[in-house]
Amino acid sequence: MSFKIKENDTTPSLRASLLNGSGDPVDLIGTTVRFYMRLMGSNSTTIDASASVISEENGIVQYDWVAGDTADVGSYQAEFEVTYSDGNIETFPNANYIGVEIIDDIS
Numbered sequence: 452m453s454f455k456i457k458e459n460d461t462t463p464s465l466r467a468s469l470l471n472g473s474g475d476p477v478d479l480i481g482t483t484v485r486f487y488m489r490l491m492g493s494n495s496t497t498i499d500a501s502a503s504v505i506s507e508e509n510g511i512v513q514y515d516w517v518a519g520d521t522a523d524v525g526s527y528q529a530e531f532e533v534t535y536s537d538g539n540i541e542t543f544p545n546a547n548y549i550g551v552e553i554i555d556d557i558s
Contacts, residue, residue, distance in 0.1 A: 453550040458524050461516040465551070467531060469510040469543040476510030477543070481536035486514040488529040488551060497523075502531055527551040 454465050465486075469477040488498040498520055505511040512531050528548035533541050 452544070453552065454529075455552045455554060456516070456521055457554050458521055458556040460521055460556070461518065464513045464515045465529070465549070466505065466511065466513040467543070467549065469512060469531060469533065476508070477533065477541075479504045479507040479510055479512070479533065482507075483534045484512050485532045485534075486529065487532060488520075488527050490523075491526040491528055497527070498529075521553050524553050524555045527553065 452467065456463070456465075469479070471477055482504065484502040484504055486498060486500050486502040487496055489496050498514075500514070500517075502512050502514045505513050514529075514531075527550070529551050530548055531543045533543065535541070
């Protein structure tokens with residue numbers, strides 16, 4: 452999955468469908484979800500924030516950008532981390548990252 456947004460924009464939100472290994476939606480009932488993002492090639496996290504569960508039964512989550520999140524133009528890697536009610540943690544996507552491209556704004 453890839454996502455593009457202009458520098459300093461806070462919309463659209465980044466929405467994703469979390470799927471298990473069989474391609475079925477992950478059950479998000481009773482979970483908490485965090486969103487992480489870092490500059491490609493870096494080990495430093497630029498965003499570590501709560502994400503919203505949009506549909507528990509369909510595995511849909513969303514991160515709503517806040518001021519400053521998209522201030523720096525560049526290529527980023529992102530992921531959603533789910534903590535289940537039993538304490539287990541699972542990261543999506545689990546085999547790669549969500550590509551986020553922040554593109555310079557003319558004005």
